[in-house]
Amino acid sequence: MTIKVVIADDQRMVRAGLRMVIETEPDMTVVGEASDGVEAVALARRLRPEVVLMDIAMPRQDGLAATRVLLSAPGAPRIIVLTTFDTDENLYNALRAGASGFLLKVSSPEHLITAIRVVAGGEALLDPAITTRVISAFAGSPGPQPPPELAELTPRETDVLRLMARGLSNGEIAAALTVGEATVKTHVARVLMKLGLRDRVQAVVYAYESGMVRAGSA
Numbered sequence: 001m002t003i004k005v006v007i008a009d010d011q012r013m014v015r016a017g018l019r020m021v022i023e024t025e026p027d028m029t030v031v032g033e034a035s036d037g038v039e040a041v042a043l044a045r046r047l048r049p050e051v052v053l054m055d056i057a058m059p060r061q062d063g064l065a066a067t068r069v070l071l072s073a074p075g076a077p078r079i080i081v082l083t084t085f086d087t088d089e090n091l092y093n094a095l096r097a098g099a100s101g102f103l104l105k106v107s108s109p110e111h112l113i114t115a116i117r118v119v120a121g122g123e124a125l126l127d128p129a130i131t132t133r134v135i136s137a138f139a140g141s142p143g144p145q146p147p148p149e150l151a152e153l154t155p156r157e158t159d160v161l162r163l164m165a166r167g168l169s170n171g172e173i174a175a176a177l178t179v180g181e182a183t184v185k186t187h188v189a190r191v192l193m194k195l196g197l198r199d200r201v202q203a204v205v206y207a208y209e210s211g212m213v214r215a216g217s218a
Contacts, residue, residue, distance in 0.1 A: 003120045004049040006032045008040035008066065009082065010058045018053060021109040026188065028116065037061030041069050049077050050120045054099070056083045056090060063099045063214040071098035071198075077200075078119040091130075092138035095205055100198065101125030124201035131204055139208040147210050152194045158212075160187040164200055165207035 005022055007015050007030060019030045031047045034040035036058045046051050051171065054063040061069075063081055068074050080101035081094040094102050100119045103112065115125050124131075153161065155176070163173045170188065172180040188200065197203050207213045 001027070003028045003051060003116060004031045004047065005029065005116060006034065006040065006043050006047060006049045006052045006077070008034040008037065008043075008052060008058065008063065009055040009211055010035050011055075014055075016203060018112070021112055022116070025113055028113075035059075035062060037066030037069075040066045044077055045073075048075070051116050052077045052079045053103075053116075054079050054081050056081060056085075056094070064093055067097040067099055078122075080115055080125065080169045082118055088137055091126075092134045095126075095131065095135065095201055096138075096199065098202065100201060122199065124199045126201055131201055132165065135205055135208045136213075139143070139205070146212070149195055150210060150212065151176075156192050157187050157194070159182060161191050161203060161207055162213060164188065165204050165213040169205075 005028060007018050009015050009018070012035075015033045019033070022028050031049055032043040034043050038061045040052065040054060040063075041061070054067055056063040058066075065078050070079065073077050078101075079099045080103050081097075081099040082103055082105055083090055084105050086104055090104050099116050101124065103115050103125070107115075118125055139171070141147065159177060160173060163176055168176065170181050170184045174184045177184070188203075191197075191203060192199065195203065195206060197206060
C-alpha cells in the first residue's frame, strides 16, 4: 500500500524539502501541497491522504484550526503537526486539536519517514512520558460531572485507561494487571471505540480532561 501524504506549509522551500524526502521512499507519495490551513482542508477532503503534515503557523487558518476542522468529519486523515517551536504549549494544543504526532522541522529525514509510517499505521508518535507531562501541565479543570460515556467502560477497561494516562506501555499495563499483552491490546481497542477516540494519545488527553486522572496523580 502506498501512503498518500499532503504537505501543508506556507513556505515553498519547506514543502519542496519535505516532498524530496518523502518521495525517495517507494511506499510513499505526496499527492498535494497547501500553503495555508483553508487550502489544506480542501485538499485533504478531495485527495483523501492517509497523512497530512500540518504546519502550525500559516495564514488564513493556522494548522491547529485546520486540524480541528479535518478531524471533525468521518474518515479524517492522520495528522502530524510540524513546528519550529519546541514548547509544551504547542505540543498540548496539537494534541488537544486531535493530532496523532508532533514533529520539529529540524528533525532528521529518517525521523520524518518513521513518523509518517507510524502514524499511517494507526499509532501515535509521541513518547508517553512526554505526553502525560504536557497534558497534566495544561489540561483545564474538569467539569462537575464525569462524561456519561465513561460509564460504558467495564472496570477493567477503566483500569487500562488510567494506566494509559500514566504513560504505561501495553507491556507495562499487562504486568501491572497480571494479564497478557494481547488482552491489554483488546482492552485498549475497546476503550478507544467506546469513547470515540482515534488513538492512545487522545485517550490520555481524555483521561486528564474528564477528571479521571488529575495532574500529579501519575
